[in-house]
Amino acid sequence: MANFGIENKILQYLIIILNLKYLSATHDSNGNSSCVLYEQKFQLKNCVLINHSHLECNGNYNFCNDNKSEFFMLNTILIPYDSILKLSISDSSKLIVDPRNIIKTFPNLRVLTILRGKLIKIITSFPAEAKISEIRIDRTKLDTLPDDVFKYLSLPHAIDLRNNALAKINPESFNITSLTSLYLAGNPWKCNYNMSWILKINNNSLAMKIKDTEKLHCTSPYEGRPLFAVVEIIETLRNECKQTVCDCELIHVVGPRNSHQQINNKRQLMAFVAVNCSYRGLEEMPDFIPTNTTRLYLTGNKIFDLTKIVTNPVYREVRDLYLDDNLIESITILDGSYWLEHFRVFSLRGNKLADLPTYALENVLVQGENAVSIYLGNNPWTCDCLFTPGFQDLLLQYTNIIKDIHDIKCNLLINNGENSGKLIKDLTRTEICVMPNEFFLHPIDILNIILATTILLIIGKFIYDYWLFKRTGILPWIVTKIP
Template sequence: MLLRVFKTFLLLSLAQAATTGVTLRNHNKTDGFDGPCLLSEYTNRASCTLYNEVLLCARGFTSNWLTKARYHLISHLKILEWPGYCVNVGHLQSHFPYLRTLDIINSTILKIFKGNFDSSSKIEKITMHDLTSLWEVPASLVENMRHLQVLDLRNNSLRHMKENLIRGPPVLETVYLANNNWDCSDGGLDWLAIENENGTVRNKLADYYQLMCHQQLYRGKPLYKVMDIIRTVKQTCPEMCVCAMTHVVSDAKGTLIPLITANCTEKDLEHPPASLPPSTTTLRLEGNKLTSIGELVQNPQYQTLMDLYLDNNSIQSVKEWEGSEWFSTFRVLSLRGNLLKQIPVYAFDKAFQGNNNIMHVFLGHNPWRCDCHFIPRFQGLLLKYKRVIRDLMDIRCARSDDKTISYVQISTMALGDVCRNSDVNMPISTINIVNLVLLMLILIVVGRFVYDWHKFRATGKLPWISSILP
């Protein structure tokens, strides 16, 4: 007797700990519990009442219902406030083989089902309500039940569900799933996305349009809308890429706007994908064989991108972005590990200055040209936007025979190391020559005006040019 009391106390303590924050590694898995999970463990505080073939048992089963062969009287079993976190349904079926209806209600500690109902089960309806510690009902629990017609799983804390839970039972007609904490991401209910609107599974879900997503990415969003978006992403994702909806937001009208990531890394691509899923905001093209950004600029589908990762390709020039609308709206741009020697500094400065979305830019591990024509302007850009350009330590001069500049960090290098001796005599461009000529002419005109003004004040004689004008 003392041993039984001790075991009961121990199990109740474990169950209480589970409800206050102890999370089991195999939560809601039939193989996650190695104990006996016996129906006879909770008889001390149990009470059972029989009326019209309905047996109602609270806080366990009384010993008389587990020892006497009166199971033929029971067609409907109601289990209330089950005190443990495990129920052995195999034992339940053997004790009550003639059940037609099974209700498990308000069992807030229950989180594991051990065993499963086999093909001899006569149960036609299962109801589970207010099982607030239950994350998942294993498909194996019911998939062999030949007579199950209704499965009511409303008002629990279910997060995941396997397809076979609904598809498995051969005569299952109606399933209720509302008011649960459904996880709409991969591994949760994402398999519903590939189910046709009039498919077998969808037709069995009586409250499909009432289901809500509860995990952080899609919290509070209607499940059917999220599934529609996931379906579109799966159908429009390029074959060589992996696409996922990383987040979803709502606009002022309540329309869901998905944030899609297309991951096409290390696929030996020489050209970017010709198309992307609608609303793709992040594109990862690292580790491919791209040599140009021309197709990225010209393809209108790329204009909605916010984050673009082009690391470890063979891109030599980015001048196509000069004047591009996308270049003034992007959020993240990564060009690490390419073959860039220089960039149009003025275009980058203008785009960065007018871009209110910009967060991160990465330019490291490129063979930057370090001469007096490029470095002063490039260094000024790096220092001006050092809060945005996040890898300044990796932005270095290319390998050179000149040890004073070889692999030197550009943002901190002394300009005297690149602008010395003959390097200072930078070639004068045509536009600068024109500007110098104009400056000289202006100085001549101003000087002549000052001379004539002084002469007029001293002699009262007008300048020669004034005397011949009509």
């Protein structure tokens, strides 16, 4: 019996030695691991068996079970691989996971938890034979998931992906009948139309399975805004934009950031939309533009009439309007309009403007605080004594707002070439008001000369009369006639 006990112990030690050999990842001639999840091997000394089925590991691991062994050793105790139902990994400094190897190592695994640390990649999908019912990956550096990472699982009822670096997910990967709970908060979600699946709320949709929708927030450019509400705005904009020939973009959203108040409705946010209808061959301004349009580009069309800015309410919230390179000859229709009093940017470069209501524009600039930029260059401006002096004064007074003053020039085809092409800001009044072959002196100047000459004559006559009286005692003729 004693010999049998010794032989039994020797057999156990042989099994332990064999299992330790198989546990270490093998290497090829180049020194690369044959089962690469991380550069280091599976360090059993960092693992603790919480109970008979829960293995908790801390550090960096390489799970490589080659099926040559059914046991692994932990603290001199042989543990069957298939007895582990729950595996927890935490605080890895750099972890790349291959779910196939985890399931191959622990075939009966039910719960997988990866906490903290720098999980940076999951390189394959979970295999169909996996029996996992719960997956939790929390507070790691994971930023992408394979498109089919969970697609082949049939048993999971809860997946927790909170507090990672995920910007997007493929909803098809979560098309699992058994899934009842999905947690996604704490990730920097990229809010765009690719997230529109979250709006499809019905009994079988993935959106209904998300338990923390109100805690999902966008990353830049809508930093901290509630994901659901922003995506709702984007989807509405996408549908409205289809009614136009334009390109549309949500450029900014104003509202609470990371507020504890639940905000799931787009009406609780203020959106700013840019619509680009440039070079579309438009002969008039569109009858419809998407809601919340604040910036509108209509450059390079054939628009000549601005009446719709005044009469159509869709333009009421447009603050930046770009109408460069059109056929606009007048903006008089905008005089006194709500839009002219509230615009921020107004660009009319390259049109057919010869003049404009200077007084109306000046009133807006004096009284309003909204105007930031006006562009008027490359128009055939009239340079005459009636319009140009006031226009020039406006340009010089508001150079901080009229941004292209160096492109505002006299029409090349007028003034017999005298002022054509000259910068209006640099013209003198003589250049503006005196035409070629015209008498050099202005009528007012002639009147001033006559008055000055008359005054000199009167003074001269007074001096002569005084001298004559002193010499001869004869009073001036006009004095003798005074009664």
